[in-house]
Amino acid sequence: MRNSLTVIWQYLRSFVLIYICLYVGIAIASLLPITIPGSIIGMLILFVLLSLQILPAKWVKPSCHLLIRYMALLFVPIGVGVMQYVDVIKQQFGPVVVSCFISTLVVLVIVSWSSHLVHGERKVVGESEGETK
Numbered sequence: 065m066r067n068s069l070t071v072i073w074q075y076l077r078s079f080v081l082i083y084i085c086l087y088v089g090i091a092i093a094s095l096l097p098i099t100i101p102g103s104i105i106g107m108l109i110l111f112v113l114l115s116l117q118i119l120p121a122k123w124v125k126p127s128c129h130l131l132i133r134y135m136a137l138l139f140v141p142i143g144v145g146v147m148q149y150v151d152v153i154k155q156q157f158g159p160v161v162v163s164c165f166i167s168t169l170v171v172l173v174i175v176s177w178s179s180h181l182v183h184g185e186r187k188v189v190g191e192s193e194g195e196t197k
Contacts, residue, residue, distance in 0.1 A: 071126075078127035081119065085110040115182040 089106025093099075113119035131138075146153070153160060 074126045075130070078124045081124050082110065082127055085113070112182075115179075 086103060086106040089104070089109055090102030092105050093102035110119075110124070114121055114124070
């Protein structure tokens with residue numbers, strides 16, 4: 065029974081932490097003068113908290129594994145929604161492909177730069193000198 069309660073607590077804690085980051089992101093997005101989705105800001109907040117080791121990764125790991133396991137199911141409603149606009153996508157195929165390519169490159173550059181900035185030459189908490197790469 066104690067083990068079951070521990071597992072339930074870990075899942076509950078991890079989902080609550082992810083939802084807190086989501087709702088803080090939504091609140092920040094509502095205050096900004098430009099339109100940025102709150103979920104994106106929430107993911108950035110979660111990324112920063114995990115990168116700076118303010119939030120231990122083991123606290124959000126259970127729900128992350130659960131969400132990743134069923135990620136394909138989460139894309140079904142989006143795929144059905146896109147199928148309603150096939151004719152529009154066919155007409156605008158070139159600009160859609162170019163914007164996807166450019167936005168992918170921009171995201172890769174920004175994430176790599178920010179990751180390099182955050183994960184410079186700092187020690188990882190709990191790692192001894194002999195365990196470094």
